[in-house]
Amino acid sequence: MTPVHFSFSSAFILGLMGLTFHRTHLLSALLCLEGMMLSLFIALALWTLQFEMTGFSAAPMLLLAFSACEASAGLALLVATARTHGTDRLQNLNLLQC
Amino acid sequence: MHLTTLILSSSLILVIAILIYPLLTTLNPNPQDQKWAITHVKTSVKAAFLMSLLPLMIFLDQGTETIITNWHWMNTTPFDINISFKFDHYSIIFTPIALYVTWSILEFASWYMHSDPLMNRFFKYLLLFLVAMILLVSANNMFQLFIGWEGVGIMSFLLIGWWYGRADANTAALQAVLYNRVGDIGLIMAMAWLAMNLNSWEIQQIFFLSKNFDMTLPLIGLILAATGKSAQFGLHPWLPSAMEGPTPVSALLHSSTMVVAGIFLLIRLHPLMENNNIALTTCLCLGALTTLFTAACALTQNDIKKIVAFSTSSQLGLMMVTIGLNQPQLAFLHICTHAFFKAMLFLCSGSIIHSLNDEQDIRKMGGLQNLMPMTSTCLTIGSLALTGTPFLAGFFSKDAIIEALNTSHLNAWALILTLIATSFTAVYSFRVVYFVTMGTPRFLPLSPINENNPSVINPIKRLAWGSIIAGLIITSNFLPSKTPIMSMPLTLKLAALLVTIIGLLTALELTTMTNKQFKITPTIPLHHFSNMLGYFPAIIHRLTPKLNLSLGQSIATQLIDQTWFEATGPKGVSSLQVKMAKTVSDAQQGMIKTYLTIFLLTTTIAILLTMI
Numbered sequence: 001m002t003p004v005h006f007s008f009s010s011a012f013i014l015g016l017m018g019l020t021f022h023r024t025h026l027l028s029a030l031l032c033l034e035g036m037m038l039s040l041f042i043a044l045a046l047w048t049l050q051f052e053m054t055g056f057s058a059a060p061m062l063l064l065a066f067s068a069c070e071a072s073a074g075l076a077l078l079v080a081t082a083r084t085h086g087t088d089r090l091q092n093l094n095l096l097q098c
Numbered sequence: 099m100h101l102t103t104l105i106l107s108s109s110l111i112l113v114i115a116i117l118i119y120p121l122l123t124t125l126n127p128n129p130q131d132q133k134w135a136i137t138h139v140k141t142s143v144k145a146a147f148l149m150s151l152l153p154l155m156i157f158l159d160q161g162t163e164t165i166i167t168n169w170h171w172m173n174t175t176p177f178d179i180n181i182s183f184k185f186d187h188y189s190i191i192f193t194p195i196a197l198y199v200t201w202s203i204l205e206f207a208s209w210y211m212h213s214d215p216l217m218n219r220f221f222k223y224l225l226l227f228l229v230a231m232i233l234l235v236s237a238n239n240m241f242q243l244f245i246g247w248e249g250v251g252i253m254s255f256l257l258i259g260w261w262y263g264r265a266d267a268n269t270a271a272l273q274a275v276l277y278n279r280v281g282d283i284g285l286i287m288a289m290a291w292l293a294m295n296l297n298s299w300e301i302q303q304i305f306f307l308s309k310n311f312d313m314t315l316p317l318i319g320l321i322l323a324a325t326g327k328s329a330q331f332g333l334h335p336w337l338p339s340a341m342e343g344p345t346p347v348s349a350l351l352h353s354s355t356m357v358v359a360g361i362f363l364l365i366r367l368h369p370l371m372e373n374n375n376i377a378l379t380t381c382l383c384l385g386a387l388t389t390l391f392t393a394a395c396a397l398t399q400n401d402i403k404k405i406v407a408f409s410t411s412s413q414l415g416l417m418m419v420t421i422g423l424n425q426p427q428l429a430f431l432h433i434c435t436h437a438f439f440k441a442m443l444f445l446c447s448g449s450i451i452h453s454l455n456d457e458q459d460i461r462k463m464g465g466l467q468n469l470m471p472m473t474s475t476c477l478t479i480g481s482l483a484l485t486g487t488p489f490l491a492g493f494f495s496k497d498a499i500i501e502a503l504n505t506s507h508l509n510a511w512a513l514i515l516t517l518i519a520t521s522f523t524a525v526y527s528f529r530v531v532y533f534v535t536m537g538t539p540r541f542l543p544l545s546p547i548n549e550n551n552p553s554v555i556n557p558i559k560r561l562a563w564g565s566i567i568a569g570l571i572i573t574s575n576f577l578p579s580k581t582p583i584m585s586m587p588l589t590l591k592l593a594a595l596l597v598t599i600i601g602l603l604t605a606l607e608l609t610t611m612t613n614k615q616f617k618i619t620p621t622i623p624l625h626h627f628s629n630m631l632g633y634f635p636a637i638i639h640r641l642t643p644k645l646n647l648s649l650g651q652s653i654a655t656q657l658i659d660q661t662w663f664e665a666t667g668p669k670g671v672s673s674l675q676v677k678m679a680k681t682v683s684d685a686q687q688g689m690i691k692t693y694l695t696i697f698l699l700t701t702t703i704a705i706l707l708t709m710i
Contacts, residue, residue, distance in 0.1 A: 016701075020694035029694075090690055 004046060011039035026081060026088040030074045037067040102156060106164050109152045110185055110236075113193065116146045117229050124222055135221035140204045143228070147197035157190045158575050165238055165302075176297055184238035184301065188365065188430055191572065192235050195434050198564065199354050199441045200228050202557035206445050207346035209553040210452060220260065224350060227253035231355050235362060240289050240299040243363070247285065247327070250356045251278045257351065258343040270339035277336040281326015281360070288319035305369050313370050317377040320367060321384070328360030328414045331388040335635045337411050338395075341403040345448030348403060353410045353444055354437035361417045361429060368426040378422050379509070385418025386512035386519075391632060393522035397529070398628040401458050402447050405530055409484060410440055412519055419516055420499050423506055427578055432495035435569045439483040439491060442561035446477040449554050450534065453547040460530065465539040469547050472555055474535040476562045481527040483565045485598050486520070494569035496520075498582065500594040505583040520594055521601030528605040 001009075018032035044060040047053075078088055085092040120138040124130065130138075156162055167182040185193075204224065211217045227250060234246025251274075259271030292299060296307045324330065329337040340352050351357070364371070364381070371377045389412045396408035413436050420429040450466065450473060451458055467474045479490070486496040500520065503513050549555055589596075630636060663669060 017698060020698035022691070022694075026690075093690060 008039045008042045008046070012036055012043075015039060022090075024089055024091075026078055026090060030071070030078065033074065034067075034071060037063070037071075041067075102160060102162055103164060106153050106156050106162055106185070107166055109149055110164070110183065111166065113146045113150045113197075114229070114232060116142050116149060117225065117232065120225060121222065121229070130218050132218075135218050136208050139221040139225050140201065140208065143197060143201045143204055143225070147194060147201050150194040150197055153185065153190050154194050157187065161187075163187060163190070167238070177293065177299075179241050179299065180239065181242065182238035182300065183236045183242075185236060187576075188362070189235045191434060191576075192362075192430075193232060195437055195568075196228070196231060196235075196355055199437050199561070200224070200350060202560050203346050203350045203441060203445065205553050206349075206448065206557040207344075209551050210346055210448055211344060220257075220344075223253055223257055224346070227257065227351065227356070231359070234359055238301055240292065240301075240304075243366075244285065244289065247282070247323075247359060247363075250351070250359060251275065251282075251327075254278075254340070254351050254356055257347040258340050260344055260347065261342075264342070267342040270336070270342040273339050274336040277329075277333045278326050280333055281323045284319040284322025284326070285363075286319075288316035288323070291316040291319065301366065304367075308370050313374055314376055317371055317374055318380070320363060321377060321380055324360030324364050324418070325384065326360070327363075328357050328418070329388075329411050330360075330384050330415065330418060331391055332384075334388065334392065334411055335631065335638070338404050338407045338631070339635075341401070341407050345403070345444055345451065348407070349441045349444035349448070352407060353440035357410060357414055358417070358433045358437075361414065361421065361433060364418075364421050365426040365430055365433075368421070371421075372424060378424060380422070381418050382422025382509055382512045385415045385420075385422055386509075386515040387415070388412070388418065389415030389519040390515040390522075391415075393519040393526070394628050395631050396526040397522060398625050400461055402450070402460050402463075402530065402534065403444070403458060405460075405526055406440070406443050406447060409443075409523065409526065412523065413440070413484075415519070416496070416499060416516065419503065419512060422512070423499075423502055423508065425499070425502050425580060427576070427580070428495060428499050428502060431569075431572060431576065432499060434572055435483075435491040435495045435565075438561055438564035438568050439480040442476055442558060442565055443480040443484070445558050445561065446473050446480065449473045449549070449558065450477075453549075454541050454545045457541055457545075460533040462540050463534045464537045464541070465535070466547075467535040469539070470549055472549050473558065474531075476558045477535065478531055479562050479565055481531050485524045485527050485602075486594055488595070489570070491565045491567070491569035494573045497594050501586065501591065502582065504590040504593055505586050517593065517597050521597040521604075524598045524601030525605045525608075528602055532605075532609055 015032045015035035019029050019036070022028040022032065041060050041063055044056075044063055048056045048059070081093070082088050120134075120142050123134075123138060163184075163186040165182065165184045167180050169181040171179045171181055173179065204221065207220070207224070208217075211220055214220065230246045230249025230253060232246075234243055234250060237243035237246055255271045255275045258274055259267050261267050289299065292304060295311060296304055298304060298307070326333045337352060337357065341348055343351075371381075392408045392411035392415065396405050396412065399405045399408065413432070417429045417432050417436075420426075420432065450463065450470065453470060453473075454463060457463065483490040483492040486492045488497075500516065503516060627633065
């Protein structure tokens with residue numbers, strides 16, 4: 001595989017592993033999510049350049065717009081968690097489990 | 099131009115100009131002097147009266163009628179509106195009578211209202227009312243008539259609420275406007291129908307074009323308008339309440355001129371109604387019901403002005419009956435004669451009220467025959483004219499109406515009601531005369547009784563002359579267009595007189611019982627029915643608004659707030675989502691790290707499986 005291909009794929013997989021293995025803060029999961037989105041953005045932009053499909057140029061922008069929405073939804077959930085549980089630390093989320 | 103028509107037209111226009119001149123002097127920014135009301139307004143009405151005698155004489159001599167079209171006011175493409183005056187025999191005869199009565203009332207008002215600081219404004223309102231009334235009776239198209247109609251309605255509101263510090267007066271003025279408005283719906287509907295179907299508001303064109311149409315709908319509208327303005331049953335409570343205004347207002351508006359506007363409208367547009375049996379029957383039955391109901395209400399009232407107001411309402415019902423009998427000229431004759439004696443009754447009441455220091459309850463008057471001889475004599479003359487005593491003014495119109503009713507082949511029920519109402523007229527008239535003038539005084543000793551001022555006595559005397567001879571003069575100069583039936587059995591011929599005498603004898607008998615009490619607590623349901631005006635205002639004025647307001651409240655609270663907003667709207671959506679979220683989140687225990695790790699493992703295994 002080409003180096004560029006390898007770089008954004010590994011960025012994606014590393015971001016995914018960061019999302020799943022985050023230890024203390026919920027915020028770090030959201031940051032890794034952003035990183036995944038960024039790598040997908042680069043992938044789409046390179047797709048357009050590689051295959052020279054000018055009609056596909058709008059796709060990265062679309063992805064960016066929707067990732068912004070999703071990021072704001074994630075932040076809203078963060079704020080809601082912080083309001084109900086006090087912090088965003090993951091230990092607090094199942095503290096009252098019986 | 100021919101001399102006759104020149105004099106006729108110029109004097110009629112001059113009459114209106116003379117009446118408008120004092121109103122124009124009020125546009126002057128400097129305030130008028132104290133005597134403006136007497137020097138300008140009363141003089142102009144007197145001059146207008148004398149001026150209007152000229153067309154009257156020309157009409158009586160040669161029978162000339164005229165239509166004066168002055169100014170093309172506005173038009174849409176198919177529709178014109180002009181300023182156009184019609185002086186046919188109705189308006190030529192009515193205008194001098196209205197001006198004569200108004201002149202007398204203004205002279206009386208200069209005594210009655212002389213302690214009022216706003217007397218000039220009062221006279222201005224009365225003059226404005228008079229101009230609107232003259233516009234109404236001389237209108238040749240519906241638009242001008244509507245202007246006059248609304249004008250008299252508004253001036254009635256302003257004048258009834260003259261003493262606006264009194265809450266009852268404000269309520270009465272509002273009542274007058276609201277009931278008149280309901281009638282105006284009918285008038286506007288008729289005007290809209292005429293504009294759409296006959297494409298004209300000119301009366302001559304309407305008469306000519308209406309032969310091909312079924313006129314029931316506009317006629318019902320016009321009858322509704324007359325019901326509102328002339329206080330027929332159903333829209334009648336405003337007239338007794340209108341007695342809150344000063345006595346000159348009651349004398350001018352609510353006895354002689356404004357309340358006959360509805361009847362006058364029906365008389366003017368009578369050719370539309372001649373062949374329409376539905377409209378005629380409606381007029382007949384409505385008029386008969388009105389006359390009996392209001393006469394019954396008048397029997398137990400204790401306020402002298404209210405008794406006279408109910409008697410006005412009863413006579414208006416009689417005029418409506420006459421229209422239903424297809425006799426517009428008799429109705430007009432009754433309008434003219436009724437103006438004289440009713441205005442005089444009100445002026446006498448006003449003189450009595452002021453002399454007894456604003457006492458209006460007849461149970462607290464008495465023995466005024468010796469203390470106020472002129473006023474009580476004229477009160478008696480007016481009451482006799484009202485009941486139809488032979489050869490006074492009321493006799494010529496009332497007796498002719500009852501004869502026409504007796505010899506017609508129409509509704510016997512209406513006939514019986516009218517005869518009973520005629521006998522009631524005698525009863526309550528005698529009751530007024532008995533309580534006010536006869537017996538011993540029941541008022542306070544130090545009452546400022548005087549009849550010294552000529553401003554009080556001259557108008558009453560003038561109207562008394564009118565009440566005596568007006569009937570004779572008008573009938574001898576009037577050519578009836580429908581031949582009256584002259585031959586009928588003796589009982590029918592004397593029917594009106596007989597029922598009146600029966601009523602009078604019954605009332606005389608009842609006076610011997612006024613000072614005897616048979617039971618300690620008498621049960622008198624009929625008295626209560628009559629005294630509370632048939633419970634009509636008590637029910638309608640409270641029940642209908644209460645139903646409307648509670649309907650509004652239940653719409654706002656239950657329909658909008660509770661149903662749309664909470665159950666089906668935003669709050670309903672959110673409550674549904676919360677329920678679903680709670681159900682779903684029961685399954686999630688909050689072990690995020692474990693969930694995400696399992697997710698990654700599953701994805702890795704799936705990818706590895708596809709690669710193998």
